[in-house]
Amino acid sequence: MELIIKYFPDLTGRQKEQFAALYDLYADWNAKINVVSRKDFDQLYLRHVLHSLAIAKVCTFGDGARILDVGCGGGFPSVPLAILFPEACFTAADSIRKKITVVEGVAAGLGLTNLTPRCVRVETLTERFDYVVSRAVTAMPEFVGWIWNRLEKGQKGSLPNGILYLKGGDLAEELALTGKRWHVYDIPRFFGEEFFETKKVVYTPR
Numbered sequence: 001m002e003l004i005i006k007y008f009p010d011l012t013g014r015q016k017e018q019f020a021a022l023y024d025l026y027a028d029w030n031a032k033i034n035v036v037s038r039k040d041f042d043q044l045y046l047r048h049v050l051h052s053l054a055i056a057k058v059c060t061f062g063d064g065a066r067i068l069d070v071g072c073g074g075g076f077p078s079v080p081l082a083i084l085f086p087e088a089c090f091t092a093a094d095s096i097r098k099k100i101t102v103v104e105g106v107a108a109g110l111g112l113t114n115l116t117p118r119c120v121r122v123e124t125l126t127e128r129f130d131y132v133v134s135r136a137v138t139a140m141p142e143f144v145g146w147i148w149n150r151l152e153k154g155q156k157g158s159l160p161n162g163i164l165y166l167k168g169g170d171l172a173e174e175l176a177l178t179g180k181r182w183h184v185y186d187i188p189r190f191f192g193e194e195f196f197e198t199k200k201v202v203y204t205p206r
């Protein structure tokens with residue numbers, strides 16, 4: 001929790017309470033339905049919450065911006081981002097019902113009214129979004145194919161509408177196969193080397 005305050009010193013009292021409440025909520029839900037690996041659960045704030053919030057160091061989301069989290073699993077990156085941007089509207093989509101049950105439980109426990117969990121395969125969505133965020137779902141060419149036509153052109157945040165994806169490792173070749181131009185941001189720039197050494201946020205505008 002101190003890590004979140006260190007890198008996001010302007011949190012409101014409510015946001016601090018919500019971030020603090022995350023740990024027990026995930027601990028309770030994870031005991032019933034395993035969505036966060038038990039071996040790194042004690043690193044929840046570092047590996048999941050702060051990692052998700054790297055997206056906020058690249059792009060801030062404006063009031064009313066519609067953001068889709070593709071393959072949210074237990075709610076990463078959308079749950080931490082929805083706490084940080086209470087005026088933006090998040091849809092957390094996953095095709096596995098039990099994962100969405102956890103996101104529903106955590107969102108209700110936090111009083112997170114700007115996040116809508118949906119059990120759906122994202123390829124079947126028909127509405128449009130201003131941004132897509134995601135982590136660890138599939139290879140980039142396939143990912144872009146799933147959601148490119150769901151993105152609205154325009155600008156509803158500090159960067160033009162587009163995709164923000166959390167990636168690890170060497171990705172130049174994989175990104176080139178998408179046929180899009182990507183901006184790559186090293187996460188250690190924001191949070192130092194610890195754990196994040198090879199991790200990046202990749203962004204392409206619509």
Ligand SMILES: C[S@@+](CC[C@H](N)C(=O)[O-])C[C@H]1O[C@@H](n2cnc3c(N)ncnc32)[C@H](O)[C@@H]1O
Binds near residue numbers: 134
């Ligand atoms: C490795 S998990 C990552 C979960 C979360 N993003 C995280 O980083 O903790 C990948 C998730 O993507 C979901 N997923 C894969 N393909 C999907 C699709 N076509 N539509 C919706 N969800 C999908 C899976 O059910 C799984 O929960």
